[in-house]
Amino acid sequence: MLDALQLPVVDLSSPDRFSTANSIRQACTDHGFFYLVNHGVDEELIHKVLEQSSNFFTFPIEEKMKLVKKNHRGYTSLYAEKLDTSLSTKGDSKESFYVGPPEDGLNQWPSEEDLPSWRSTMETYYQKVLSAATKLLSLIALSLKLDEDFFRKVGALNEPFASLRLLHYPGDLDSYSEGIYGASAHSDYGLITLLVTDGVPGLQICRDRSKQPRVWEDVPSMKGAFIVNIGDTMERWTNCLFRSTLHRVLLPRQERYSQRLCRGMFGKLLQRCLSAKIPTHKVHRLPGRAP
Numbered sequence: 001m002l003d004a005l006q007l008p009v010v011d012l013s014s015p016d017r018f019s020t021a022n023s024i025r026q027a028c029t030d031h032g033f034f035y036l037v038n039h040g041v042d043e044e045l046i047h048k049v050l051e052q053s054s055n056f057f058t059f060p061i062e063e064k065m066k067l068v069k070k071n072h073r074g075y076t077s078l079y080a081e082k083l084d085t086s087l088s089t090k091g092d093s094k095e096s097f098y099v100g101p102p103e104d105g106l107n108q109w110p111s112e113e114d115l116p117s118w119r120s121t122m123e124t125y126y127q128k129v130l131s132a133a134t135k136l137l138s139l140i141a142l143s144l145k146l147d148e149d150f151f152r153k154v155g156a157l158n159e160p161f162a163s164l165r166l167l168h169y170p171g172d173l174d175s176y177s178e179g180i181y182g183a184s185a186h187s188d189y190g191l192i193t194l195l196v197t198d199g200v201p202g203l204q205i206c207r208d209r210s211k212q213p214r215v216w217e218d219v220p221s222m223k224g225a226f227i228v229n230i231g232d233t234m235e236r237w238t239n240c241l242f243r244s245t246l247h248r249v250l251l252p253r254q255e256r257y258s259q260r261l262c263r264g265m266f267g268k269l270l271q272r273c274l275s276a277k278i279p280t281h282k283v284h285r286l287p288g289r290a291p
């Protein structure tokens with residue numbers, strides 16, 4: 001059974017940082033999802049990225065495969081990924097393109113002749129969303145009753161690791177009856193994810209993954225807002241106070257585009273940061289969720 005859902009709205013530019021931090025705490029403990037408004041990323045740029053993304057995905061598959069994913073950057077084709085590995089289907093009905101930190105030289109790009117200003121649009125978008133994510137992380141620190149520069153102080157922001165992913169769900173109606181999803185049930189791995197969609201419905205969350213049968217609720221897009229969700233790393237770091245909520249994208253009935261930036265940490269940095277414990281008296285473990 002599907003229900004409509006009213007997610008909390010967080011204003012990144014509000015001068016009342018403590019009350020904003022309180023609403024973030026509430027949103028992250030109740031839903032693990034919220035809308036972020038006044039985030040400083042122009043709507044025009046968001047639309048330009050959606051448009052440029054669709055320009056790339058309309059290329060013939062041979063052209064797209066020339067940029068197939070290497071070093072976590074580049075193109076992944078339809079059905080290449082199955083986020084819910086318990087499914088016996090052929091894979092998720094989506095294609096995507098990954099962009100990582102511009103400064104490490106590992107990104108792959110379509111040529112300027114084919115897609116003029118594609119690369120600069122993506123690099124600008126990456127930096128702008130990363131900067132909104134960094135501001136949000138200081139409010140998240142406040143919401144955990146920590147210093148607002150806690151994440152910077154423990155080194156979590158030293159490596160600007162974030163992955164921007166452009167997503168295209170072709171709305172493959174032939175697969176509708178085969179139990180195929182646009183993105184099957186999963187949680188995100190990082191600290192936080194900032195998502196924008198083109199407004200075509202499909203995203204759903206399941207607030208209680210232990211309840212059977214699972215209850216899925218629609219998450220509508222809000223014009224100009226990011227949909228933010230907490231990832232597994234943040235759930236772990238907050239001793240399960242903040243929830244990394246299970247979500248999925250239904251196979252859309254029409255074509256759908258979205259783009260998300262996931263701010264994460266890997267390898268040694270991840271290990272070092274997680275050992276910088278958030279004092280346990282500031283967080284409370286949720287019943288039934290092992291850390």
Ligand SMILES: O=C(O)CCC(=O)C(=O)O
Binds near residue numbers: 165167249258
């Ligand atoms: O496209 C969407 O609405 C969500 C995508 C998503 O959950 C993901 O890429 O992790």
Ligand SMILES: [Fe+2]
Binds near residue numbers: 186
């Ligand atoms: Fe996700």
